[in-house]
Amino acid sequence: MTGKGLRRSVVEFRPTPRHQDPPAIPIASLVPRQAVPDRSGEHVPVDLGPLGYKFTVRGEPLPKERPRVLRGHTYTPRRTLEAERGVREAASLAGVRPRRGPVMLSVVFYRSTRRRVDLDNLVKLVQDALNGYAWEDDSQIEALSARKVLGWASPCTEIEITAYEAPEEAPF
Secondary structure: OHHHHHHHHHOOOOOOOOOOOOOOHHHHHHHOOOOOOOOOOOOEEEEEEHHHHEEEEEEOOOOOOOOEOOOOOOOOHHHHEEEEEEEEOHHHHOOOOEEEEEEEEEEEEEEOOOOOOHHHHHHHHHHHHHOOOOOOOHHHHHEEEEEOOOOOOOOOOEEEEEEEOOOOOOOO
């Protein structure tokens, strides 16, 4: 991907007048460092230090497509490969390194269309794209939080990867 395409693939989401985020608790008190706008107004990825990473992939979130078979050969559709590459580039720019041990993956998908799409297929694309980049194997994901927001003016995917410590006792 060219430098121009690379710049478009990663930015922090900025709400439009049509969709305003509700007031939130200041993150600065919860994490070591917070995303801070640079001179251009773009937000830089958040490095949560030993806790993990938080970054945003700009562009329409796409679901993982099923493998195709043509003349006895199986291949992954080009659209899926390009979407996975975009997630890996965003992770690389955020300084993501493979983690050992259990992790928690939190993902929010902001889609511009109201077309129905399965949440599990959106998550699967992120999991497969980050295999070997953010964790050694996606079997390390022991906790998962995902949601999708439809009709958003600026489509993007917010990804947070943190170390996970299982509770000592079952909550129920």
